[in-house]
Amino acid sequence: MPKEPVAVVGVGQTKHVAARHDVSLAGLVREAAVAALQDAGLTWADIDAVVIGKAPDFFEGVMMPALYLADALGAVGKPMLRVHTAGSVGGSTALVAANLVAARVHRTVLTLAFEKQSESNAMWGLSLPIPFQQPLLAGAGGFFAPHVRAYMRRTGAPDTVGSLVAYKDRRNALKNPYAHIHDTGITLEKVQAAPMLWDPIRYSETCPSSDGACAMILTDRAGADRSPHPPAWVHGGAMRSEPTLFAGKDFVSPQAGKDCAADVYRQAGISDPRREIDAVEMYVPFSWYEPMWLENLGFADEGEGWKLTEAGVTELDGDLPVNPSGGVLSTNPIGASGMIRFAEAALQVRGQAGEHQVEGARRALGHAYGGGAQFFSMWLVGAEPPTG
Amino acid sequence: MRDVAIVAFAQTDHLRRTDELSEVEMLMPVLHQVLDATGLRTSDIGFTCSGSSDYLAGRAFSFTMALDGVGAHPPISESHVEMDGAWALYEAWVKIQTGEADTALVYAYGKSSPGQVRDVLTRQLDPYYTAPLWPDSVALAALQAQALIDAGDTDEAALAAIATRSRTDASDNPHAQLSGAVPAGDYLVQPLRTGDCPPIGDGAAAVILAAGDTARALCARPAWIRGIDHRIEAHGLGVRELTESPSTRLAAERAGVFDRPVDTAELHAPFTSQEVVLRKALGLGDEVTVNPSGGALAANPLMAAGLIRLGEAAARIHRGESDRALAHATSGPCLQQNLVAVLEGESAHA
Numbered sequence: 001m002p003k004e005p006v007a008v009v010g011v012g013q014t015k016h017v018a019a020r021h022d023v024s025l026a027g028l029v030r031e032a033a034v035a036a037l038q039d040a041g042l043t044w045a046d047i048d049a050v051v052i053g054k055a056p057d058f059f060e061g062v063m064m065p066a067l068y069l070a071d072a073l074g075a076v077g078k079p080m081l082r083v084h085t086a087g088s089v090g091g092s093t094a095l096v097a098a099n100l101v102a103a104r105v106h107r108t109v110l111t112l113a114f115e116k117q118s119e120s121n122a123m124w125g126l127s128l129p130i131p132f133q134q135p136l137l138a139g140a141g142g143f144f145a146p147h148v149r150a151y152m153r154r155t156g157a158p159d160t161v162g163s164l165v166a167y168k169d170r171r172n173a174l175k176n177p178y179a180h181i182h183d184t185g186i187t188l189e190k191v192q193a194a195p196m197l198w199d200p201i202r203y204s205e206t207c208p209s210s211d212g213a214c215a216m217i218l219t220d221r222a223g224a225d226r227s228p229h230p231p232a233w234v235h236g237g238a239m240r241s242e243p244t245l246f247a248g249k250d251f252v253s254p255q256a257g258k259d260c261a262a263d264v265y266r267q268a269g270i271s272d273p274r275r276e277i278d279a280v281e282m283y284v285p286f287s288w289y290e291p292m293w294l295e296n297l298g299f300a301d302e303g304e305g306w307k308l309t310e311a312g313v314t315e316l317d318g319d320l321p322v323n324p325s326g327g328v329l330s331t332n333p334i335g336a337s338g339m340i341r342f343a344e345a346a347l348q349v350r351g352q353a354g355e356h357q358v359e360g361a362r363r364a365l366g367h368a369y370g371g372g373a374q375f376f377s378m379w380l381v382g383a384e385p386p387t388g
Numbered sequence: 389m390r391d392v393a394i395v396a397f398a399q400t401d402h403l404r405r406t407d408e409l410s411e412v413e414m415l416m417p418v419l420h421q422v423l424d425a426t427g428l429r430t431s432d433i434g435f436t437c438s439g440s441s442d443y444l445a446g447r448a449f450s451f452t453m454a455l456d457g458v459g460a461h462p463p464i465s466e467s468h469v470e471m472d473g474a475w476a477l478y479e480a481w482v483k484i485q486t487g488e489a490d491t492a493l494v495y496a497y498g499k500s501s502p503g504q505v506r507d508v509l510t511r512q513l514d515p516y517y518t519a520p521l522w523p524d525s526v527a528l529a530a531l532q533a534q535a536l537i538d539a540g541d542t543d544e545a546a547l548a549a550i551a552t553r554s555r556t557d558a559s560d561n562p563h564a565q566l567s568g569a570v571p572a573g574d575y576l577v578q579p580l581r582t583g584d585c586p587p588i589g590d591g592a593a594a595v596i597l598a599a600g601d602t603a604r605a606l607c608a609r610p611a612w613i614r615g616i617d618h619r620i621e622a623h624g625l626g627v628r629e630l631t632e633s634p635s636t637r638l639a640a641e642r643a644g645v646f647d648r649p650v651d652t653a654e655l656h657a658p659f660t661s662q663e664v665v666l667r668k669a670l671g672l673g674d675e676v677t678v679n680p681s682g683g684a685l686a687a688n689p690l691m692a693a694g695l696i697r698l699g700e701a702a703a704r705i706h707r708g709e710s711d712r713a714l715a716h717a718t719s720g721p722c723l724q725q726n727l728v729a730v731l732e733g734e735s736a737h738a
Contacts, residue, residue, distance in 0.1 A: 062519075064512045126448055241463060375452075
């Protein structure tokens with residue numbers, strides 16, 4: 001029996017900010033969940049199961065917070081799952097929820113991801129003690145900077161590309177009311193003049209630390225028929241993982257990312273992603289990852305990704321808009337960042353992305369990665385139900 | 389629903405401390421055992437899912453290193469729940485139900501020895517109102533035990549008998565941490581004595597799931613998952629009736645437990661008093677063999693103990709010692725979250 005088609009009928013986000021001192025963890029997640037229910041025209045009683053995700057529990061200092069959050073998310077008496085796949089978790093969480101519907105185990109599922117980074121210190125949370133890891137990594141930037149440098153060497157990309165991405169994403173964020181960073185006075189010169197943090201990554205090319213949550217309501221075909229707003233349909237979704245460190249690993253373009261994209265395109269019947277996909281919400285925590293992932297995801301040949309960025313192809317009004325929402329560079333509640341990518345892709349094909357809507361978007365890709373660029377999760381959503 | 393079975397199960401010997409082993413080293417033998425038992429290799433597995441908790445290791449992203457033990461190259465389709473491995477098995481079962489995988493590797497591990505586990509578990513309570521008071525897991529279980537005694541559901545002698553039965557049964561379990569005649573001991577937190585409480589230990593487990601004919605090809609007598617469901621209750625102890633477990637009852641109904649009698653039940657009851665609650669919720673009579681492995685009172689490696697219940701129940705079916713077994717896993721303070729599965733041998737299905 002073929003899988004049940006899965007529809008996104010509700011999307012809710014909090015306004016992402018540096019610190020939400022006005023709400024508890026429970027208050028934060030409930031805000032996003034209520035917004036998603038309102039979008040879907042549903043109530044708590046319509047939800048059959050809850051699937052939540054976040055990045056390490058160390059970020060807030062609460063062990064297995066799903067237990068504590070069960071009440072706030074209306075999960076009492078229902079099944080509740082907690083996914084954790086590092087930075088890709090927001091995407092993985094949505095896929096686990098989608099599978100519950102696709103497998104016809106449940107009909108309507110609330111999925112939510114969050115991070116309230118102000119309650120702890122992400123740098124501490126990521127600084128693993130000896131002997132578990134070598135003490136040389138200055139947070140995520142310290143880990144990823146050498147791989148960016150390797151990309152530049154390998155492709156001959158000029159060192160101006162990273163700032164173009166940051167300038168674009170931060171301008172896009174001005175059109176997104178939920179985005180964390182709203183830098184109204186941004187100029188390319190200001191981006192380029194920012195201090196160097198981890199050469200070649202400048203301060204202006206890094207993601208912020210945000211408090212925020214994102215929720216979606218996923219449902220089956222019958223649920224989609226009752227939706228008050230146009231649904232987004234899941235045409236393909238996949239996860240791939242590879243080890244953190246091994247001799248054959250290509251940190252510039254990991255095999256797991258390529259395989260994951262290929263699986264999603266196969267499911268969605270996409271043979272030419274550059275032509276057939278209208279918008280991409282890509283996990284770009286450091287600006288240089290846009291050209292890197294353009295290649296990894298098959299939008300450009302190897303060594304060619306930076307040329308798309310430089311030519312303006314990935315601008316909001318370009319041929320292949322990347323991160324019309326402003327992306328992770330503008331909003332990064334870590335555990336939620338992947339789900340925001342998935343949710344923003346859904347908003348695009350539902351025509352509900354507001355000022356950052358890509359005109360006529362019919363198919364959009366949501367992408368997330370995590371760990372040492374080793375966990376990948378992606379989905380492709382469309383305005384039309386999948387055929388077959 | 390597709391027919392899915394547990395076709396292989398392995399667990400470590402559960403030990404109070406394993407200072408000499410990393411998590412990967414602890415996991416590798418059980419991963420190899422289930423792969424060897426089925427003849428599968430990592431690249432043959434359709435989906436992999438694990439369960440663990442960073443808080444036990446005292447470091448973020450603990451599971452990323454554990455993944456190295458799987459040998460995930462070429463890259464694999466894989467996920468992780470920050471939950472007991474029983475829920476990882478559930479996620480894998482759902483994945484197989486979508487038709488995207490025919491086999492799944494599920495594993496779970498927990499090392500409690502690096503920290504003070506009673507302190508660590510306080511961190512899973514409401515972070516604003518409860519956790520700052522540091523009520524530990526034994527104290528919370530004692531509240532539940534006292535509520536049962538006050539309700540007339542049990543008494544200290546009956547609880548001691550549960551401990552004796554479990555640890556006597558564990559004498560036949562080479563992996564158990566505690567077995568044989570274990571004295572009731574002194575009060576740890578009244579009314580619970582040391583004998584009513586689980587050992588603290590390190591351990592890991594792994595399971596392979598397979599669908600339909602694949603399962604039949606991999607295992608002489610697959611343990612078919614006829615039903616599986618899980619439910620959560622409110623977190624606050626003040627809004628729960630601690631002598632009842634409505635989430636276990638509901639999960640059991642959804643899993644079809646009450647359709648026909650079970651002959652075996654592997655219950656994840658780390659405290660003797662919790663077996664009383666679960667027996668009542670599941671309607672288990674004396675005719676049902678409960679925790680022949682010794683249960684969590686004999687070995688309770690956090691995050692793996694629930695998956696081990698599923699594995700132990702399945703292993704009894706594999707060996708022909710059970711035709712219809714119930715397996716249960718729990719999470720959270722005082723049985724907040726519960727999973728129930730029904731496993732059957734082929735003959736029972738016919």
